[in-house]
Amino acid sequence: MIADTTPAVQARAVARACRTATLATLMADGSGRPYASLALVAFDLDASPLLLISRLADHTKNLTADPRVSLLCDGTAGFAEPLTGPRVSLLGRAERTDEPQHRERFLRRQPGAAMYASFQDFAFYRVAVNRAHIVAGFGRIHWFNDYAFEEDTAALAAAEADILAHMNDEHTDAVQLYATHLLGKPHGGWRMCGIDPEGADLLRGSDETGYELARLPFEQPVLDADAARAELVRLVKRARTTD
Structure with missing residues (x-):
């Protein structure tokens, strides 16, 4: 593993290993209530999350009204006590993307999604992360802003x-x-x-x-x-x- 074990590097490692994430949005009904759902996820080369979601889904209606989202990437599988395992919360804004590279990266990781990726009600989104929180184990808890891999990819x-x-x-x-x-x-x-x-x-x-x-x-x-x-x-x- 890369020797630099800063919170950002650790967080990207946890996130990139996930095929699903919990997607949190704010209800578009004016109540301001939080809403959490399960989503398939892939990652851009800089580790920005990529989503494929339907405009008919509540989470898409929510982020269309307010693009602020949070994604929980869970790396606790296999731990006898899940709370001792790593998990990362990514906070940012979901933006629709028509970038071919994003589509290709998503579908290579999520080949089962190919059957509905071309449906008119589905679209790809990229989450621009501006804040992150990692729990890497007992006592190793950090908030930070520099989540994305910053070198030219x-x-x-x-x-x-x-x-x-x-x-x-x-x-x-x-x-x-x-x-x-x-x-x-x-x-x-x-x-x-x-x-x-x-x-x-x-x-x-x-x-x-x-x-x-x-x-x-x-x-x-x-x-x-x-x-x-x-x-x-x-x-x-x-x-x-x-x-």
């Missing part, structure tokens, strides 16, 4: 599709090794569905059986194809020496 974004195609078509054995030897996941069916400066996302499953996501963290941030290649090579070498 344009070069990596431009190379992402080629990197994924290369890994999934030419190096399927390496992707399986990442999942099984480095992340302790069961063997079989893993594909790389996303890459960002801080790690790669691995996915397996189907619409019928459901999907499982695994997060492969990088030791150092990568900002272009060459740096990504070097880090992926380093990780596969490490995986081959891990029993």
